[in-house]
Amino acid sequence: MCWYKMRKLSPNRWNWSEEDNKWVFIELCKNGEYFYQYSIDPPKEFVDLSYQIKILNEKLIITTDPQESVKLFKKMMKISKRMQNMRKES
Numbered sequence: 001m002c003w004y005k006m007r008k009l010s011p012n013r014w015n016w017s018e019e020d021n022k023w024v025f026i027e028l029c030k031n032g033e034y035f036y037q038y039s040i041d042p043p044k045e046f047v048d049l050s051y052q053i054k055i056l057n058e059k060l061i062i063t064t065d066p067q068e069s070v071k072l073f074k075k076m077m078k079i080s081k082r083m084q085n086m087r088k089e090s
Contacts, residue, residue: 023040045086049083
């Protein structure tokens with residue numbers, strides 16, 4: 001795998017590879033080499049978190065209370081950060 005791709009994709013978490021059009025988990029092996037695991041389907045955690053964001057977004061659209069809007073938005077951002085740092089399922 002080329003150096004450019006390694007800079008683009010982060011090790012030890014799930015990444016979406018535009019080049020391969022697949023999900024990839026890059027694992028650093030003890031010998032210093034990288035092991036790549038590919039999946040066409042998104043990780044289960046990603047699907048679950050996406051659904052949670054969808055539900056929160058629907059509530060956000062409906063709510064008229066500014067404090068509730070802020071609360072819902074903060075929850076969405078917290079879930080988004082979790083999605084960005086997804087680890088491999090055990």
